[in-house]
Amino acid sequence: MDPQRTLVDTVFDGIFEMLLTGEIPLGGVVNEATLAERFNVSRGPVREAVKALQGRGLITKAAYFKARAVDLNVQDMIEIFQLRECVEGMSVKLATQNMSDEGLQQLLEDFEQAGSDGRVLDVHARIAEGSGNRRIQSLLCDELYYLLRLYRARSGSAAGRRENASAEHWQILRAMRARDAELAESLMRAHIARATEALQRLLDAEPAPVSDTAQPRRNRKEQRA
Amino acid sequence: MDPQRTLVDTVFDGIFEMLLTGEIPLGGVVNEATLAERFNVSRGPVREAVKALQGRGLITKAAYFKARAVDLNVQDMIEIFQLRECVEGMSVKLATQNMSDEGLQQLLEDFEQAGSDGRVLDVHARIAEGSGNRRIQSLLCDELYYLLRLYRARSGSAAGRRENASAEHWQILRAMRARDAELAESLMRAHIARATEALQRLLDAEPAPVSDTAQPRRNRKEQRA
DNA sequence: CTACAGAAAAGTGTCAACACTATATGGAAT
DNA sequence: ATTCCATATAGTGTTGACACTTTTCTGTAG
The missing domain is CATH 1.20.120.530 (GntR ligand-binding domain-like)
Structure with missing residues (x-):
């Protein structure tokens, strides 16, 4: 009778918490497999949670590229x-x-x-x-x-x-x-x-923003939407 | 080298097209399995596309309940x-x-x-x-x-x-x-x-809205978020 | 006939394996 | 040493099967 929390909801909240605490740094990469292990779930729910966070603008991602946490400046x-x-x-x-x-x-x-x-x-x-x-x-x-x-x-x-x-x-x-x-x-x-x-x-x-991004060296094809 | 369309994108556009044409009526149910067959894909991409459409407010859905197209009045x-x-x-x-x-x-x-x-x-x-x-x-x-x-x-x-x-x-x-x-x-x-x-x-x-919903009889537990 | 309870069916949630793409690695040529 | 290409690795995309929940169906009691 509870509002029926699904694993996606749990993982969504969990990832958001990790963003709040800085366990995932702003602009840092978000690895599906790692998160799946972290929450003891399969990659499916993680994928959906990431997509939901993407919809809220907290994570950016392009097809086949690693997801990154938003870099709030x-x-x-x-x-x-x-x-x-x-x-x-x-x-x-x-x-x-x-x-x-x-x-x-x-x-x-x-x-x-x-x-x-x-x-x-x-x-x-x-x-x-x-x-x-x-x-x-x-x-x-x-x-x-x-x-x-x-x-x-x-x-x-x-x-x-x-x-x-x-x-x-x-x-x-x-x-x-x-x-x-x-x-x-x-x-x-x-x-x-x-x-x-x-x-x-x-x-x-202060020109330098809040971000704690470990700026990775740009790869050849990364200039994409 | 193209912006790399994934199956989720295709299905997303496909479902939206079905909404535009009325193939899925406003307020009508959205069945994952049916859509998967329609687009010759597995249910995974369909699920993600539906979640994306949900994020855009075009589809509403609660856990374990069928998804419904938005009923725009x-x-x-x-x-x-x-x-x-x-x-x-x-x-x-x-x-x-x-x-x-x-x-x-x-x-x-x-x-x-x-x-x-x-x-x-x-x-x-x-x-x-x-x-x-x-x-x-x-x-x-x-x-x-x-x-x-x-x-x-x-x-x-x-x-x-x-x-x-x-x-x-x-x-x-x-x-x-x-x-x-x-x-x-x-x-x-x-x-x-x-x-x-x-x-x-x-x-x-005009009190009667645009919708062509076939209003289903309310079930016992459906009064939920 | 209606209301209710239980079983069957349909539909959604989750998982683990496989396919495809991007990134990293290492060696050869310049 | 640097650049380029082929290969290996890591990570994402997709799939089909299985688990759980809801919805429908069916029979029974009132």
Whole structure:
């Protein structure tokens, strides 16, 4: 009666964990046979898990070539935050229009309870849920979520998290309660744009990225999609 | 030396074609063994292709349950267009800021050449390319592209395509040439929002969706994620 | 006739072996 | 020493068989 976890799910989580801890370095190769042995499964489930991770953008791979973990640099994060800026903006706009008074009240109370830090990301997830748009919710909470987690885990977790984020969240929630969708969207976009700017400064200051890639010497045919 | 097509790619395209033509009806079941026989391959490649299609949102599936083709209704399309509205807006904003004068000039000329209709979607793709944000480009041109194509193919292709889209495209391109990023974004968002409104009218008028699902009777345990 | 339980059938998940491709190795020619 | 080619090795792609779960079928009790 449990949601029936298959081996692919286990291996998927396992590989993601290995990425988080750095057991698989960013940009490092991902060997099917090794992983199969590691998890005591056949190569089949590993292949499917790798393909799923590929779909989430965490692993890159071309036919007959070894798979590599994604090499997250600051530029990539900036692009992700640019995408988040507009989507989170639309998310809060729709949520402001669609959420019930009760739901909004609940959200405010829960946020008050949780305290300033701790579960900052939860606010964004709750808003995405309230948007009523499942595709936006999936994009923010599933697809981009893994990339953000991975980056924060491997980059010292400082980047992206900021001091006055909590105050900005309060501003957004107030705009939502006032049912001012346009304002809420503007505030949210500014909220995320500020994080993007922090990344931009990081990029200007430090040319060498977070990656711990053991850059292999390029082989003849490797310049392929 | 070719980009090395694997059987998974072939089957992926084949299944997508079957969805476009309606050989697999929307919401219909997708049987691994049948498809394997159809394409003269083993079930392995089929499984991986199905998983890839699942990643693109074209097929839904839970462990040990039969896979089903997505059942695209108007509500789903509205949600996709809401997402597109904000992302295409950001896309054109970034493109206006980042594209070179030469690239922009080229884009204008190509659009003039192509005539009013024909390759309307190409403009959006070119702009996404010019945004310099690979994640936005991938979202618009890869992930959402398949869903749009499928919907247009199976819904009589009328919805989403509008008469004065070409004029609106010209407006956007003019704003880009004037390097007015804010205006370009506003125009693009309005451009797509108009399509969303058309869908909204469709939803109000016609409660019965496009789907040709042969709704199977619910089984005991099927209420699962 | 309907509802339920158990057995049969169909379908999905997993595995281990084999086929194909890319990478690494070693030697010959320059 | 360096470059090139042939060969060996490692790794990925594919397959068919088997294990597990779901779905359907069938008979029985109410």
